[in-house]
Amino acid sequence: MGPFAPVSEEVDVAVLEVTGEIPPALDGLYLRNGPNPRFTPIGSYLYPIDGDGMLHGVWLSEGRARYRNRFVRTPALRAEERAGRALWGGLESMIMPDAGQVGPELAGTFRDMPDINVVRHGRRLLALAESACPYRIGTGLETLGREDFDGALPMGITAHPKIDPLTGEMVVFCYGLEAPYLTWSVIGRDGVVTRGPTPVDGVDEPMMIHDMALTESCVVIVLAPAFFDFAQAMSGGSFLAWRPERGTRVVLVPRDGGPPRWAADEAFWVWHTVNAYDDGPGPDAPVVLDYVQWSRLTVGQPEPGAAPASGGLVRARIDPVAGTMTRTPLDDARVEFPRIDDRRIGRRHRHTALATETGRSDLLPGEYDAVRFHDTETGASPVWDAGDLSVGEPVFAPVPGKDSEEHGYWLTFATDRTDGSAWFLVVPAQDPASGPVARARVPVRVPLGLHGCWLPTGGG
Secondary structure (H helix, E strand, C coil): CHHHCCCCCCCEECCCEEEECCCCCCCEEEEECCECCCCCCECCCCCCCCCCEEEEEEEEECCEEEEEEEECCCHHHHHHHHHCCCCCECCCCCCCCCHHHHCCCCCCCCCCCCCCEEEEECCEEEEECCEECCEEECCCCCEEEECCCCCCCCCCEECCCEECCCCCCEEEEEECCCCCCEEEEEECCCCCEEEEEEECCCCCCCECCCCCEECCCEEEEEECCEEECHHHHHCCCCCEEECHHHCEEEEEEECCCCCCEEEEECCCEEEEEEEEEECCCCCCCCEEEEEEEECCCCCCCCCCCCCCCCEEEEEEEEECCCCEEEEEEEECCCEEEEECCHHHCCCCCCEEEEEECCCCCCCCCCCECEEEEEECCCCCCCEEECCCEEECCCEEEECCCCCCCCCEEEEEEEEECCCCCEEEEEEECCCHHHCCCEEEEECCCCCCCCCEEEEECCCC
């Protein structure tokens, strides 16, 4: 598995060796989650869906850095640690332990996998799963337990909620295998649920939906034709069926509770949105959505003879009145893990940072060796070539007291493909193509993972 291979040790490193200078303005915690099987998987293993969560944190203060990693200890992980081996198989194998192995409460259940993302909201730090209850995390990265928001969200949420920077609300959605197949909810600034699970009319089959976007007026959800098919899975096939003849739909759900409005187009797949915003006043204004588009589902085994998946950065303009959308390519480079300055969520943004490929032949699927920075005003996309480093998702850390998207730094972990060494990188937003102003050596391996966040000291 190369740079994706898991680690089993939990370590603390009080002082990281730094090349360059960590900006003194950075005071807080960079935290990233990702799949990291505690034991050798059995039955099947499908990255990035399967795996135990592991949090990797770098604390910054006064130009210094320290590191800590911890597993997200779910009941299933604790049971496996007691047994000393894996007891659950991957989702494609459907292997589940019996009561004699794990007791009646866990017997015959799917394991929790809060291994995708991590966010802080309403005084809660949460490790997020694909579509289930998150796990609450303590200040030392210890696992505090499953979080259902005081019983208000018993089915959980997906891994990509959006926090409105003006209202402080966290808007979430959840998809399920039984009706209602898609719901959305709102959690107030104080962490109290203000809108419980609200079904989205027009969704009558179980579908996989990884991400969403938010505008001032609506929730934006892309429903690509990836349908759960457990009959197919039980007969040895994939549990996800890609049905391009069904096309892709986008639903605009008014945040005031009004009826959803739909638009449709030919089939495409979306893992991650960039951002969305209302392009004008009033409920009939078009919605602009930037996202990373793929020509088909890129997890599991493709259909025999299927062409390689192609993708790029795309802007869709959605007309809620006509029920149509127009898609315009912004950058056709192979990219993923798009991030903006989170203070721009739901409003017009200028800069997007994305992991990308330079074309080197030694990369694994899902591995990236450069960071691309797209400017929506000029159309320019300068690139920082990371050389022998494989890089992860870039996360924006603003300079305190500065509102500009250029006043801040992009943070990420990276792995050196020549020796497996791990690094924490700080890239200046004013001149990102120049590369890191600081590199902190992490003396233990940090596998390539998924999503993270910047948590400034004193933030909520």
